[in-house]
Amino acid sequence: MKERLFKIEVCSPEGLCEDLRSLPEATEKEARQAQVSVYGSKVLVRQFELPTMAAGEVKGALKLEAAEILSLSPEEIDLEFHISHAGQDKTKGYFLAMPVKVLQQYLSCFEKTDVALVKLTARMLTAAGDFLAKEKQVAKDFCLLDFFNGNMLNLAVFIDGHSELLREIRYDSPEEAEKEVMNSLRYVCGRSSCKSLNKIYFTGDVSDKGELTSHLQKKIEDGSILKHSELLSSGRLTAEDFWKMNLLRAHRSIRQRLLWIESVALAVCLVMCVILGGKIVKGQATIKNLRASLGGFVDNAQTQGLEKKAEKFNL
Numbered sequence: 001m002k003e004r005l006f007k008i009e010v011c012s013p014e015g016l017c018e019d020l021r022s023l024p025e026a027t028e029k030e031a032r033q034a035q036v037s038v039y040g041s042k043v044l045v046r047q048f049e050l051p052t053m054a055a056g057e058v059k060g061a062l063k064l065e066a067a068e069i070l071s072l073s074p075e076e077i078d079l080e081f082h083i084s085h086a087g088q089d090k091t092k093g094y095f096l097a098m099p100v101k102v103l104q105q106y107l108s109c110f111e112k113t114d115v116a117l118v119k120l121t122a123r124m125l126t127a128a129g130d131f132l133a134k135e136k137q138v139a140k141d142f143c144l145l146d147f148f149n150g151n152m153l154n155l156a157v158f159i160d161g162h163s164e165l166l167r168e169i170r171y172d173s174p175e176e177a178e179k180e181v182m183n184s185l186r187y188v189c190g191r192s193s194c195k196s197l198n199k200i201y202f203t204g205d206v207s208d209k210g211e212l213t214s215h216l217q218k219k220i221e222d223g224s225i226l227k228h229s230e231l232l233s234s235g236r237l238t239a240e241d242f243w244k245m246n247l248l249r250a251h252r253s254i255r256q257r258l259l260w261i262e263s264v265a266l267a268v269c270l271v272m273c274v275i276l277g278g279k280i281v282k283g284q285a286t287i288k289n290l291r292a293s294l295g296g297f298v299d300n301a302q303t304q305g306l307e308k309k310a311e312k313f314n315l
Helices: 013-021 055-070 100-108 123-134 174-191 210-222 239-243 247-312
Strands: 002-010 030-038 044-051 077-086 090-099 116-122 141-148 152-159 162-170 199-204
Touching (some): 002 013, 013 100, 055 090, 077 239, 090 100, 090 162, 100 116, 100 247, 116 123, 116 247, 123 141, 123 199, 162 174
Parallel strands (some): 030 116, 141 199
Antiparallel strands (some): 044 090, 077 090, 141 152, 152 162
């Protein structure tokens, strides 16, 4: 059977349910699949830099960070992460997180449809992966601005193949977008060893953003943030790094652990029931034997009593 993949971008479970209902019907020879890219405040994408530690400890530390940002407990968050650099002293990369309840709402949209969900990720990561797949070579230090949904953009800054800043920006005017982008770039260049970028790339819905993009380009050049150079990335940054991030995998991992815990708990309950059942059967047998013994004693006592009465009345 042929698989037909639909790429869907949404900012809410309600929007996903509506988009699924509007998909073309499947033919007898095809199976419908969906790749969902989410944007908005309920999906979190961040870069990280931590002291070198085990992968399990990295995930725990990132859950604590995501929990603080989303104002939730770590247990209420599903999370995936990618390590782009693991040195002796520090580990760098980025992570994708979403509240478990929100993720379950997205998954529930597929319960009454024949569409199979194969990936649920963030639009920012999908856009970065698509850009890198299209651009065979990119600058060593660059900024990617991805415009979408009319008044939103994703900003990603990469220094020598490592993510230095990942940010989703909602703006009400071109001036506000320009201000947010410039502040973000100054922040990165101020804290990084790289004080300027080789190139800025624009992607997404830029059809009506010509004035904004040209103004940003000029502003960045005038601010000495951009250094024109032919220096290319070493290739450590690949589209697959972004495409493989999938909250569905994180959710399944948690579900598998929960099912394992439930199975162990059920097995313990069954063993306890068997032990308790054996004790009950044994107790019932003891009670039965005791009754039989007491019954014989009572019968003998009653017989002797009747015999004595009969002798008294000369019966």
